[in-house]
């Protein structure tokens with residue numbers, strides 16, 4: 847059965863450019879309920895751990911530096927078929943390949959500074975949610 851939660855981060859450049867409110871509005875307008883949310887700055891170790899699956903990739907250390915460079919917004923989103931529907935809403939990882947009207951097409955700068963993260967599976971949505979939020983932080 848498809849899960850009903852996904853996890854997202856609004857990344858440092860999108861936050862610093864003032865895109866958080868329009869991105870959160872798109873999330874709301876597209877039928878997602880925000881069940882947990884906070885603004886925080888990742889430490890380098892947090893970013894290394896969160897993106898550990900990419901540690902052999904050539905972009906890993908740049909990605910860790912970028913993701914710990916400034917505040918982010920982390921959130922758990924609820925909706926039927928949340929993972930797949932949110933990935934459609936955010937568009938391709940590389941904003942140059944993202945469809946018109948997607949969050950990344952509208953607000954991403956580059957493949958690294960691609961405005962938002964979205965979980966790629968129900969299992970990762972659970973694990974990523976747990977990374978940031980205890981049960982008492984969820985509503």
Ligand code: CMP
Pocket residue numbers: 900905909939957958959960962963964
């Ligand atoms: P995200 O959805 O957060 O998941 C992994 C991140 O790695 C991705 O978004 C990008 O920020 C980054 N990433 C993926 N591919 C590349 C790439 N080819 N070059 C630089 N960064 C990348």
